[in-house]
Amino acid sequence: MRKIVIAGNWKMYKTQAEALEFLKGFLDHLSETPDNREVILCVPFTALSTLSKNLHGGRVMIGAQNVHWETEGAYTGEVSPLMLKELGVRYVVIGHSERRQYFGETDETANLRLKTAQQYGLTPILCVGESKQQRDAGETDAHIAQQIDKGLADVDQNNLIIAYEPIWAIGTGDTCDATDANQVIGRIRSQLKNPDVPIQYGGSVKPNNIDEIMAQSEIDGVLVGGASLDPEGFARIVNYQT
Numbered sequence: 611m612r613k614i615v616i617a618g619n620w621k622m623y624k625t626q627a628e629a630l631e632f633l634k635g636f637l638d639h640l641s642e643t644p645d646n647r648e649v650i651l652c653v654p655f656t657a658l659s660t661l662s663k664n665l666h667g668g669r670v671m672i673g674a675q676n677v678h679w680e681t682e683g684a685y686t687g688e689v690s691p692l693m694l695k696e697l698g699v700r701y702v703v704i705g706h707s708e709r710r711q712y713f714g715e716t717d718e719t720a721n722l723r724l725k726t727a728q729q730y731g732l733t734p735i736l737c738v739g740e741s742k743q744q745r746d747a748g749e750t751d752a753h754i755a756q757q758i759d760k761g762l763a764d765v766d767q768n769n770l771i772i773a774y775e776p777i778w779a780i781g782t783g784d785t786c787d788a789t790d791a792n793q794v795i796g797r798i799r800s801q802l803k804n805p806d807v808p809i810q811y812g813g814s815v816k817p818n819n820i821d822e823i824m825a826q827s828e829i830d831g832v833l834v835g836g837a838s839l840d841p842e843g844f845a846r847i848v849n850y851q852t
């Protein structure tokens with residue numbers, strides 16, 4: 611059985627104090643859920659240490675939102691996989707569309723980050739997805755196939771999560787139709803060497819659409835942006851009903 615992975619991506623939100631405040635409310639609202647449901651909070655670098663100390667040994671795990679491909683070096687502003695490991699980080703988001711759009715991330719740099727993350731025992735979450743323009747031009751599958759092909763070159767598919775995030779659905783409230791997302795994810799899976807890689811959907815996931823999204827056969831979890839900032843709402847997403 612493929613595992614289910616529910617991850618929050620806080621992006622550039624929450625100070626340490628706000629992160630602690632979130633945690634109190636979030637843990638209070640989490641119900642007992644099946645063992646195969648992994649829960650991850652991907653938070654800013656500045657909140658990793660605090661969350662790690664306060665979640666130690668619990669069921670909620672910590673993820674970062676980026677990692678450099680070298681262990682150390684003269685790379686001002688970057689953070690290495692060793693630095694993340696030391697803080698108890700287990701997961702790292704790689705190749706998010708916002709990193710591609712604003713910070714020059716490419717399939718090639720995502721590939722370097724993926725390989726180094728795995729080398730240091732981190733599980734990467736590789737983000738892929740098409741723009742509105744690409745979707746309208748009928749280029750969704752070709753674009754994603756290229757992101758997967760280049761991004762996963764020489765990558766171990768036994769320690770990997772993929773997130774399908776149509777760019778036009780991110781932060782817009784314009785969720786991709788669940789059956790449509792299911793089909794795209796099915797086609798991504800058919801391109802993988804390991805069909806058991808968990809594949810998430812991301813893009814305007816909310817407490818009121820999570821049940822429908824998770825009812826789809828190919829969707830193994832969600833990567834949640836805005837709705838993961840609210841403790842009660844994100845707990846509802848984690849506690850989705852089957």
Ligand SMILES: O=C[C@H](O)COP(=O)(O)O
Nearest residue numbers: 619780781813814835836
């Ligand atoms: O990483 C998360 C995605 O960018 C989705 O963000 P959103 O849930 O705010 O649309």
